Every structure is written in structure tokens, then in C-alpha cells.
Amino acid sequence: MNAWLNRYIGAPTLFGLMGLALVLVGVLQSWSLALTIAIYCVIGAIMALGLNVQWGYAGLFNVGLMGFAALGGIAAVLVSMPPTPEAWQAGGSGIIASVLLSLATLAVALLVYKRMRRGRARMWAMVLILLGGYLITRQFFDPAVELIEAVNPAATGYLGGAGLPIMLSWVVGGFFAAGAAWLIGKITLGLRSDYLAIATLGIAEIILSVLRFEEWLTRGVNNVNGLPRPLPQEIDLQQTAWVQEWALRLGTTVPDLASITVKLGYLGLALGVLLLLFWLAQSAIHSPWGRMMRAIRDNETAAEAMGKDVTGRHLQVFVLGSAIIGVAGAMLVTIDGQFTPNAYNPLRFTFLIWVMVIVGGSGNNLGAILGGFLIWFFWVQAEPIGLWFMDVVTGTLPAESWLRAHLLEGAAHIRLMVMGMILLLVLRFRPHGLIPERSERPHSLWR
Secondary structure (H helix, E strand, O other), X not given: OHHHHHHHOOHHHHHHHHHHXXXXXXXXXXXXXXXXXXXXXXXXXXXXXXXXXXXXXXOOOOOOHHHHHHHHHHHHHHHHOOEOHHHHHHHHHHHHHHHHHHHHHHHHHHHHHHHOOOXXXXXXXXXXXXXXXXXXXXXXXXXXXXXXXXXXXXXXXXXXXXXXXXXXXXXXXXXXXXXXXXXXXXXXXXXXXXXXXXXXXXXXXXXXXXXXXXXXXXXXXXXXEOOOOOOOOHHHHOOOHHHHHHXXXXXXXXXXXXXXXXXXXXXXXXXXXXXXXXXXXXXXXXXXXXXHHHHHHHOHHHHHXXXXXXXXXXXXXXXXXXXXXXXXXXXXXXXXOXXXXXXXXXXXXXXXXXXXXXXXXXXXXXXXXXXXXXXXXXXXXXXXXXXXXXXXXXOOOOOOOHHHHHHXXXXXXXXXXXXXXXXXXXXXXXXXXXXXXXXXXXXXXXO
């Protein structure tokens, strides 16, 4: 059975079926919905590609994905939102002083650490410097935060951003996530894989807690709404003559055509980013560096014996994968038009991205992309498909039947069961994923 599946159901067939599923959504439900699902499938595929770089290339077990995605999201806020002049006047100087004092404290602590000999004297000197710097910094930081958050808290209450084009935040989000990954990797990559997983999950929770509660920076649980868009608003397109003219020609409504036009634009941008990242990932994995990474993944001890810097290479791949996830996080916030810290649910969405990689094919970039499309599609469509299926199954039962009411009500909560069924079926019939790693070769991408 597995041999038959591997021989006759390849990447073109699987991607064709995925495209057909999106077309069916357009025909049976609406084209606007189909395009929306396609956009989020592309973003999910980018996240899966980032995880595949870490897990598939190097075997790094990272469960802190939502922390890096959230850093991409806050990059969209800090880059694109206009600054709040009143907040800067009220407490901006205090925040700047706090940052400078923190940097000075770290610099002095590092200098003492390097200059003094190892022992109790150095330890106590470090403690006094760090504690003293922290207490002094809080004297500037706390009053500044209170003043900033008091400035029109219903609408702003934070410093705002730089007022730059929001697409710049896609790059900045990648750098934010890469910087955090470098710092985390320097601390955790010497740990065993299970300890690494616990550490990354804990650090992700710390990042998300900061984003939720530091309202002076992110508005916290008040959310940031009305982020600038890289494309025109649908309401603006409805007023243009060419949209109204084409709506008459196509026999559709002006709002529907405007919505489809904007979503096609977002889909084009997202696909452009995905194709660029896919090309870069493919170039990396087929380079000597990529072959070295897979050798380290398969046998760290042998690679280390050959003189390879295993920890250094792990740090590189951890930073690269996190940067890709940060880009996806910034894209997600751009499409949504708002930044909502509580939406980053580590236990739910980390599980979802891992399922994407496992189902698609760990170690295969094309497989990770397919998994991103497939899993996100069924995550969104599980409820309507479940309702339709239960309606068909219970169609012969009386309308007042308690069993019919129970099954129809339960169909709305079928998502996790569908994810579990897909994962079990793939692990049973395609244990290496829908597009296994061995099928990815430089001379035949689609084999």
C-alpha cells in the first residue's frame, strides 16, 4: 500500500487536489472565502517551512513557535503605527533613560565579568551591579510607564510606532525573531532535546506575557486596531469607476468584486514571499552547508568527531527558522489589520504547525508547504464540513430528535478530532509524510 501511494501519488497530484479543494470552496461557498483560506494557508505554509528548517534540517525540537510569531506581530505595530506624540511627551524621556541605564548596567557587568578572576568576589560584584542597575532603572521606568498609559487609554495609552510602510515590518519581524532566537539559542542549545523543548516553551510564554502586560509598548490586551494596509481598503475600491464597470461586465456586485480584488492582491504578496523563502531554503539544503546540517542531524557524535561545530551550526539553523516564523507572524498581523496578544495560543497553534510538518513530510520543504496548506484548510473547513456531514447522516431522524440535535451541536467542535484523524491516517499509510524527504533531490523537485 505504501509503495503504491509513493509511486502514484506525488507532489503534483497532491497540490492539484489541494487546489481543487479551494476551487470547490469558491464554487460551493464563496470565492471571497476561498481566497481568504488560501491566504492563511500560505502563511501557515511559511510557518511550517520555518519549523522544517529547524526540525527537518537539524532535529531541533522547538515548541516556542508562537513567541517568535508574536515578535513578528509586534514588529508590524512598532514599524507601521503612527507615534503618539502626547505619550512621548509624557514619558518618552523616562523610557529612553531606562533603556540607556539598562544597557550601561549590562556593559559594566560584562566588563567586571571579564576583568575579575573567577570566585566569590566576582559573583558578588555581578549581583550588586545587576541589582543596583535594576533598582535605579525602575526609578525612571515606572513613573514613565504610568504617564504613558494614562494618555487616552481607550484609544492609545502607548508610544505607538514609527509610521513607516507596513511591508517593511515583514523584514523587521524576521530580524526581531532572529535576534531573540540568537539570545535563546546561546542559552538553550547546549541542552538535551527534551530540555530544549521545555526551555523554548517557557521562553515563548515569557515573550507573550511581556506583550500582554507591557501596555506602554503594545497596548496589551486592549489590542492594536486599524493597522495600515499595504493594499487599498475594499471600501475605497468600491468607489472607483473601473471596479464598478467590471462588476457590471462580470454580473457580480461591487462589494464582492472589490473584496476579491483586494484578497487576490494579498494572495499574490503572500505567494511571492513563500516562493522566495522556498527558493532560499532549497538552495540552502542542497548546498554543502545543507548536507552538513543533515549529517549533524543524523549523527551528532560522528559529525563532532569530524571537527564540525555542532552547537554553532544548530544556532545558525535555529536563528534562520525563527526568522522565517517571525516574517509569517508579521504577515498574519498585516492581513488581520490588528495585533491581538491573546490570540497567540502556544498549546493550540504550536501543535497545529507541528502537525503541518509531520503530515507534509519532515525534512522536505515542499512537503512542509503542502502540510501547511492541507492542515490549515481542514482547520478552517472542519466545522462546515462536519455540519454538512452530520446533517446528511441525521437527515432521516425527526427534527425534534435529541440525537440529531446532539450530533449537529457536536459537529461545531470537530476540529481537533479531524486533526487527530489526519495525523493518524498519514502516520499509518505515509509514515514519512505525504512528500517524504527522500523524494527531494536537486535534479527532480517534484519526484
